[in-house]
Amino acid sequence: MKSITRQKSLEEVEHQLEGLERVYIIGCGTCATMTRTGGREEVLDMKERLQEMGKMVTGWTVIPTACDDMTEASLNENTGFIQSADCILVMSCALGVQKVGSYISKPVIPALDTLFIGVEDGPGYFHEVCDQCGHCVLGYTAGICPITACHKGLLNGPCGGTNNGKCEVDKEKDCAWTLIYQRLNEQGRLDLMRKYQPVKNSQIVLRPRVTIIS
Amino acid sequence: MAQSFKEALNSGKFVVTSEIGPPKGTNIENMRHHIDILKDKVDAINVTDHQSSVMRFPSIGGCLEIKEHGGEPILQMTCRDRNQLALQAELLLAYTRGIRNVLCLTGDAVPVGDHKEAKGVFELDSVQLLRAIRQMESGKDMGGNDLDGSVEFCAGAIVTPEANPIEPQLIKFEKKIEAGAEFIQTQAIYDLDNFAKFMDYARQYPVKILAGIVLLVSARMAKYMNENVPGIFVPQHLIDEMAEAPKGEALNKGIEIAGRMIAELKKYSICDGVHIMAIGREEVVPDILAAAGIDNHNK
Incomplete structure (x- = not known):
C-alpha cells in the first residue's frame, strides 16, 4: 500500500514560495520514489527548476521514509543547510509533509498532491484500494x-x-x-x-480522527 | 385529476406517465406550458432531478407547479446531492404539499454534468432511499427518532431491461422490490420481444411496471443512444425506419413508432403501462398517445 502522489505545477510551487528565497528540498525514498514524484531524480530536477526561478537551494536530501520517526534523525544531520533556508519544500505525500513540519518551525511547503492510497498493478499503473x-x-x-x-x-x-x-x-x-x-x-x-446493505456510518471515528491503542 | 397515481396503478388500467425537465434558470414559463399540455393527458408527471447532473430548477419546485396546476406529480429524487438529513427534510416538505409519489434513483455521476468539480454525495443508494421512505412512514426518521407527523408515499424505482450484463441489475431490481418499490419505470425499451422476455421474469414480483418510451426524433439520435447511453438498444429496423422517413417527417415517424409500441404493449398486456420521455418535445406527447389509440386518457 502506497501513498500515490502527483507533482504540483511549477506555477503553484512558485506561488507557494512567494517571498521565500532560500529553499531546502526534501524527497522521500519510499512511495514518492516509486511514483517518480519525489525520489532522488525528481528532487534534483526540482533543484534546477527552483534555480531557474531565481531561488537559492541551500541543500537537499531524500529521507528513506519521510513519514516515519527516522525523519527527525535525518533532519538533524542536515541542520546547517536547513537552518540557512527560509523554508522546506517537501516532495513526499502529505504524511511526510506533516511529519517534517512537526520537527521544524520553518514553513513547510508541499511540492506534491496526495491523490489516494493505492497499489501498483503494473509499471506506472496505480489504483486506489x-x-x-x-x-x-x-x-x-x-x-x-x-x-x-x-x-x-x-x-x-x-x-x-x-x-x-x-x-x-x-x-x-x-x-x-x-x-x-x-x-x-x-x-x-x-x-x-x-443481502441488503444498510447505510454506512459516516461518523465511526469522528474527525479529527484519533484512536488510542492500549 | 380524477384519481391519484396510486389509485391509477391499482385500478388495473393501462397507466401512462410522462416527464418534464425543469429549466436552467428562473424562467419557468416553458415548464408551465408543458405541465398544462400533460396534466390531463397522463396519470402522473415525473419531474427530473438535475438530470444528467446538470444543475437546474429543483424537482420539488416542478412538482409544486404541477400540484398548483391540478396535476399529479412524481418527485424524482436522486441520492447524488443530498445526505440523510436533506433527503428526509425534502420528503417532509413534499408530503405537506400534497406530493405523494417518489421515484428513488441513485443519480448520475457528477462528472458527466456541468459542475464537474462538485462533490457527489451518494450517502444513500436507491435501495436505501426506498427503505428510508418506508421507515419514515412508520413514524421514525433514519436516526430512529419519532416524527411529529409521518409521511405516506407511493414509492418507485427504475430498472434497465437491456443492461449488459443483466444479472447484477436484476439482483438490484429484486432488492428494490424488497425495499418497498410499488412501481418501476424502465429505461427506454425498443425491442418488444426482449422486453416481453424481461416481463416474463418481472411478473413474478408484486410491482407495477411501466415501460420506458423515449421518442426518437432522428436516425442519428437512435445511433447515438446505441453507442453512448447505457442500457439502450434501438434495433436496426427502427433506425432504418427513421432514416427512410421523408425530409421533415422524422419527428412524425418517431411519434408513429412510439405510438405503435405503446399500442402493442397495451394490446397484449405486456406490462402495466408506459412512461413516455419526449426529452424537450413534451408538446407531442398527446400526439404519441393519439397514435397509440389512447385518447382522453383521464376522461
Whole structure:
C-alpha cells in the first residue's frame, strides 16, 4: 500500500514560495520514489527548476521514509543547510509533509498532491484500494471494495450507468459491481449480493480522527 | 385529476406517465406550458432531478407547479446531492404539499454534468432511499427518532431491461422490490420481444411496471443512444425506419413508432403501462398517445 502522489505545477510551487528565497528540498525514498514524484531524480530536477526561478537551494536530501520517526534523525544531520533556508519544500505525500513540519518551525511547503492510497498493478499503473471508511465490507463483496472501485461507492449493487461491464464516468474503467457479481458468482456466493446493505456510518471515528491503542 | 397515481396503478388500467425537465434558470414559463399540455393527458408527471447532473430548477419546485396546476406529480429524487438529513427534510416538505409519489434513483455521476468539480454525495443508494421512505412512514426518521407527523408515499424505482450484463441489475431490481418499490419505470425499451422476455421474469414480483418510451426524433439520435447511453438498444429496423422517413417527417415517424409500441404493449398486456420521455418535445406527447389509440386518457 502506497501513498500515490502527483507533482504540483511549477506555477503553484512558485506561488507557494512567494517571498521565500532560500529553499531546502526534501524527497522521500519510499512511495514518492516509486511514483517518480519525489525520489532522488525528481528532487534534483526540482533543484534546477527552483534555480531557474531565481531561488537559492541551500541543500537537499531524500529521507528513506519521510513519514516515519527516522525523519527527525535525518533532519538533524542536515541542520546547517536547513537552518540557512527560509523554508522546506517537501516532495513526499502529505504524511511526510506533516511529519517534517512537526520537527521544524520553518514553513513547510508541499511540492506534491496526495491523490489516494493505492497499489501498483503494473509499471506506472496505480489504483486506489482503500478509503479507510472504518467499516470494511470486503467480506460481502468478494474482496473487491465498492467504496473505492465504484465511482458512487454504492453498497447494494450497480447503478444504471454501467454498460458492458464498464463505468459511466470512464469507459476504460471496470464497473465494480459487475466484477463483484462475477466473482461472487464464481464462488457460489451470490446470496451475499442479494443481502441488503444498510447505510454506512459516516461518523465511526469522528474527525479529527484519533484512536488510542492500549 | 380524477384519481391519484396510486389509485391509477391499482385500478388495473393501462397507466401512462410522462416527464418534464425543469429549466436552467428562473424562467419557468416553458415548464408551465408543458405541465398544462400533460396534466390531463397522463396519470402522473415525473419531474427530473438535475438530470444528467446538470444543475437546474429543483424537482420539488416542478412538482409544486404541477400540484398548483391540478396535476399529479412524481418527485424524482436522486441520492447524488443530498445526505440523510436533506433527503428526509425534502420528503417532509413534499408530503405537506400534497406530493405523494417518489421515484428513488441513485443519480448520475457528477462528472458527466456541468459542475464537474462538485462533490457527489451518494450517502444513500436507491435501495436505501426506498427503505428510508418506508421507515419514515412508520413514524421514525433514519436516526430512529419519532416524527411529529409521518409521511405516506407511493414509492418507485427504475430498472434497465437491456443492461449488459443483466444479472447484477436484476439482483438490484429484486432488492428494490424488497425495499418497498410499488412501481418501476424502465429505461427506454425498443425491442418488444426482449422486453416481453424481461416481463416474463418481472411478473413474478408484486410491482407495477411501466415501460420506458423515449421518442426518437432522428436516425442519428437512435445511433447515438446505441453507442453512448447505457442500457439502450434501438434495433436496426427502427433506425432504418427513421432514416427512410421523408425530409421533415422524422419527428412524425418517431411519434408513429412510439405510438405503435405503446399500442402493442397495451394490446397484449405486456406490462402495466408506459412512461413516455419526449426529452424537450413534451408538446407531442398527446400526439404519441393519439397514435397509440389512447385518447382522453383521464376522461
